[in-house]
Amino acid sequence: MFIVQGKPREPEGIEKATADSREEALETASDFLNRGFPFVTVVADGRVYPVDEFAMTVVSRRKHGRSL
Numbered sequence: 001m002f003i004v005q006g007k008p009r010e011p012e013g014i015e016k017a018t019a020d021s022r023e024e025a026l027e028t029a030s031d032f033l034n035r036g037f038p039f040v041t042v043v044a045d046g047r048v049y050p051v052d053e054f055a056m057t058v059v060s061r062r063k064h065g066r067s068l
Contacts, residue, residue: 006037007040032051
């Protein structure tokens with residue numbers, strides 16, 4: 001399971017969503033960015049990734065033929 005967080009500049013209004021796959025988590029993160037959240041993170045692999053760094057893990061897994 002992946003947890004995606006969209007954070008506005010103010011502490012109020014943080015939104016969280018869960019995803020079952022890396023691709024779904026990346027899609028949710030992209031949706032948060034498109035909605036104007038300036039800070040988007042994904043909790044995966046026991047750490048918190050900024051969305052751009054998490055996207056690289058998805059690309060890397062595709063490149064090496066690993067399942068998502």
